[in-house]
Amino acid sequence: MSTRHSATIILTIAAVLVSVVGLMFKTARAQTSNPKRILVLYWDTKEIPANISFDQGFQGGMQSEPIGNYELYNEYLDSRFSGEQQHQLFHDYLKQKYVGRQIDVIVATPDPPVDFLLRYRNDLFPNCPIVFTGIKRPPPEAITTGAGITGLVQQTTHKPTLDLALKFHPDTEQVFVISGTDEHDKRFESTARQELSSYETRVRINYLTDLSLSELIERTKNLPKRSIILFLWQRSSFEGENRLNAFEIVSLIAKSASVPIYSLGSRNVGHGVVGGYVQDAERNGSKIADFVRQILHGTRAQDIPIENAPVSPMFDWRQLQRWNIKESNLPPGSIVKFKELSFWEQYKWRIIGVLTLFALQTGFIGLLLVERKRRQRAKEALDQLNTELEQRIAARTAALASKSHELETFAYSVAHDLKAPLRGINGYSRLLLEEHAKQLDQEGQTFLQTIRSSTEEMNQLIEDLLDYSRLERRELKTERFELQTLINNVLGQKQRETKERAINVVVNVNGGSVVGDINGLTQALNNYLDNAIKFTREVLEPRIEIGSAETLDNCLLWVRDNGVGFDMKYKDRIFDIFQRLNRSEEYPGTGVGLAIVRKAMERMGGRAWGEGEPGKGATFYLEIPKPRPSDLKL
């Protein structure tokens, strides 16, 4: 790559980078141009739970506003720096801090910061709308004049909370109201007194205001029976004690208190109080954010009606259990926290799952058992059927064997009995010819000769028939033997004949052994050779070839001759018993030979067939099946 080329690429990348970065700056500028400024003025410090909760709710509510649309400033009117002079100093601090920085909306929570703002508003943040939360409703002129005011008025819930407590503990005789400490003022107590004065006739109300923590614990430890505590607010900073939050105080009291504690703050639920109608600072924060956003988008504060802050009954489930308060007695819409689920509630679905699985499994096992029983019955029935069938087969076989034996005896007797008279005919015709020839003319002698040859023919027929029937009766003897030996044996018997007729016998068998019925094979090969010798009688140079071949499943043996051959349309017929293709004067024979061959081969699972052409010789085959490995026990 050339230097010039790489320089071009670097320049291009740099240009792209510059334009991208430039675009990013442009976008950022566009987003941050004129962000609205929001100032939240809290009471006390950043750390107190109510402020933390409010901040969470407020920021959560503001999240739907695009980033860069607003800037948030938090200030704290610290209760530890009280008094006219301190307020003046805080005013000066804010004045100097925010000079030249226009605030668009100001939020104040709760009443002390609202009071502060109402007093210094025109000086500090003129023309700035205020959104507030507090117990007191600002005076009407402050709401409507100038930039206006809107917000949430918090409800005092002393009455409903005490109503609840009295409902849960109807035999209550005394109520102990805990409040105060910070600034040693009696703000909470005085509010409570106003609210609860109407209850004085029903129960005795005691106010435990501005006590140190140790005093408070001591007092609440041994309260009389049939009392309840109403915890309003308490923060301790007495006598070198650590400054503790209200919820920390109440949890310390609850540890030793002998009576139920009710409270008005949501933050206290979970620290030993039963519950009560509570304010939720987080929810208030969220609602205030809603108001602020409306103002940011152009709605005038005066046009947003002031609302009551939502209040909801909230309880600690563990305390309900401790004081034996039924959930069904709680007012509608109650929030029950820290509920400990029972084993059933906690693992309901798992238990149901496991039980279902168990039930299914049981069902399956049941089904399997039923199925097994059914199969067993079916098997028994089948076994019985089989036994019956076997018995019937045995009976039939016995009947068949008996019939077969009868038939054998019959064939044997017939052969025997047929031969005896034949012997007579043959013998006496011979004797006649020899001893009484003089009394017979030429024709008479020819007749006698015919009688004799007829008896010979008949004798041969009987012999062949006996051979054929003997084949069926003889036991099949399967053994391994050499093909060459078999051929030599059979050829040996034909030697005289083949020599006399000068037949060229070619054996083309390349070794190998076969497994089969040697008697049957001998008979088959013998018949093939007899035929080959017989049907080459008229050929000038008779030739007989014996060959073999092997396939995967079979061993093939054939006898080929150059004799008269045959027409292939008779290829099946020639293997049937008593079937002949030639006149007996030409080629004598009984028509049993090939039938014997076929029967012998079929008995050992083999085949026999022939191929030929008239005048061109014939080839006859024997196919001997190879034993399957499972049959090999030789």
Added chain:
Amino acid sequence: MTNSLHPILLVEDRAVDIDLTKRAFARRHFLNPIQEARDGEEALRYIERWDAGEVVPVFILLDLKLPRVSGLEVLSLLKRHPKYSSIPVIVLTTSAEDQDIQTAYSLGCNSYIVKPVEFEKFMDVASHVEVYWCALNKTLT
């Protein structure tokens, strides 16, 4: 030839076969007298005659298919007889069945010959039997 004085017992039910056998033997100038038994019972009666002092035959030609008592029964009784079991018994029958041959030998026959149909062959058989059993074979008698 001492055997020539002894008779031959021919156990055969068919007159034709008896005649042909006799003629075949005669043709071969067979000198031994030929005794006949036409069934198994008659054959077994010879035992009493031998006990009474009659000359025992040089051999017995036994057909298997006989009326009343079969040839195999005759063979069995003879071959189990304490005195006459040594008389050679030649089975001469039409049957060439393996089973018959096996049974006959197991019962103790001395020879088994299938009766030929052709007269020439029959004469051959007669000739061979004569030479062997009368001239060559040595018996206890």
